[in-house]
Amino acid sequence: MTSLHWFRRDLRLGDNPALMAAADSGAVLPVFVLDPALWSAAGDPRRAYLVRSLRALDGQLDGRLLIRRGRPRTVLPHLVREVEAEAVHVAEDCAPAGRRRDEAVEDALGVPLIRTGSPYAVTPGRVRTGGGEGYKVFTPFRRAWQDHGWHSPAPDHRAALSKLDLVDGGRSDDLPDADPPEGLTLPDAGEEAALDRWAEMLDGPLAHYDTERDRPDLDSTSRLSVPLKWGEIHPRTILADLARRRSIAADTFRGQIAWRDFHADVLFHTPSARDTSLTAVLPDDSWAEGAEEREALAAWTAGRTGFPLVDAGMRQLLAEGWMHNRVRMVVASFLVKDLHVRWQRGAEHFMAWLIDGDVPQNQLNWQWVAGTGRDASPYFRVFNPVRQGQKFDPDGQYVRRWVPELRDIPGKAVHEPWKLPRSAAPDYPEPMLDHGAERAATLEAYQEHRRR
Known part of the structure; x- marks a missing residue:
């Protein structure tokens, strides 16, 4: 059996449950669909970083990442028929636009769209009040979030690569030229760079994170917001390491992961928050x-x-x-x-x-x-x-x-x-x-x- 793994906001091999679900079902064709609508909406810095991250992922896959340009609801059904795939595996997209896109793709595929995991420690919508609603205040959300818990990390990138039986999907479409704006320096992209940065954080700055995280003159933050945005590292990987560090600093860092999940949860329940103030404060x-x-x-x-x-x-x-x-x-x-x-x-x-x-x-x-x-x-x-x-x-x-x-x-x-x-x-x-x-x-x- 052949299935597709559709990479989106999970540009990594390690701790990737959706990729492992695809591998468990048989041979895997890894694919990234470069949607022109999302590409045009992104700023030049994000476009340039995305191209570098995709190249890093392709390197990990020995050049086997298939790049297709076009609308997913058109590209993926065609690719499914081309390789006779029996399923498409993804990490769940919980954002309003992503959910609409996935529903359209699912309707067009003709094979199952299998969602496993998400870019969050706890998938938005899972943590609810006693009345079944989303939380509106962070502190009780964090308590419920902590009580809910999360899965242990999936296999790391080395174990994942050894498990994958990769299918050749043919020639990839060329990635667009994407240089950053003049004067802007990009950080290193890709899963290995993200893991290195996290290891550096664990070895030093984390010990002082609770007292130094507000100091822009010090290199005391993780800068993991970039790899977390692109899924080059999963928050569950971070939380597993933090669980072995019993300190105020580690708990403070864990709180930042909780805030990230909280904001995603708020948008899940209130899509209008993207552009509209949830509370009016001024005339x-x-x-x-x-x-x-x-x-x-x-x-x-x-x-x-x-x-x-x-x-x-x-x-x-x-x-x-x-x-x-x-x-x-x-x-x-x-x-x-x-x-x-x-x-x-x-x-x-x-x-x-x-x-x-x-x-x-x-x-x-x-x-x-x-x-x-x-x-x-x-x-x-x-x-x-x-x-x-x-x-x-x-x-x-x-x-x-x-x-x-x-x-x-x-x-x-x-x-x-x-x-x-x-x-x-x-x-x-x-x-x-x-x-x-x-x-x-x-x-x-x-x-x-x-x-x-």
Whole structure:
């Protein structure tokens, strides 16, 4: 018996239950379908990274990964008939668009579409309240999530490869040219790179994760958001290793996996969260519009706001396709609550540039900062970009790395360059606004909405 394994967000061999289910049934043709709709919707950084990840996976498979370009509902039925496959195996896609696509493919296949596992520790929709609903608050979700538990990892990549009886599917379609934007450096792609990064985390930074994870000046985060987005590593692999580490730091890291599952669960139950605020917090007339919005977005996206921590984060995004999580919160708060630009505009920019751009994580994290989502930060919490810099980048190393105009300013003075003579940083812009005044305007608009 021959079956297809349709790779999607599981670009790895190890800990891949769907791939093992295919292998258990007989010979396997591994295939990736490059959907033009998804390709055109992705930003250049994600396209470039995806091509590199696919090449890494193809290398693991000794060049046997079949690439087909086209719509899955057309490509896969044709391929099934071509190789006389008796089933198509996939990891379940729980996102609204992915579920619709899979239903259309299933209707067209003529053979079973077998779903095994998902990109999450606990598949969205599985953890429910006593009333059978999705959780709206993270802490009780995490308790129920922990109680539900998850399977042990499937065989690793070496064991998986030894088990696979691979079928030759013929000549692959060429992958598109996909260079990252000029000046952007991509991290190493593929399963082996992801496992190496996780091993490095376990050997060092994990021990201090609970105390250092908010420090963008330190290399204390895993940067696994990228391989998790593409499925180059499964969260279950991470959780299995964390289970052997009994510490506050390991539990803090486990909590980040739980947040990832929580956001996917929220989107599963409330698909509108992709684009629509789940809670209204401000009057419609309080948002920037037209030229005001365009000018605000231009300064923010270019990292030219005059607030060093904000600008450093936005420039890191342009240079790496990634940004430290604490800084993501600061730049998001600045856009929404200082510049009065709707969160959807910021989320769109992030999705255009982030290599780890993932709909449930990106949109729901933006809603968290904006105070509009499930278990969100209250809208009246406004991040002070100066104090955040002084607290989490105390010596200014992160700012000086990404804002070269400020490299000659020592220590934490780099967070308030406007207090120095203009000659100290002549090429750096003055602050584009008064944070105190904009914070007051935000709080007044919030109170006005509550009065209405």
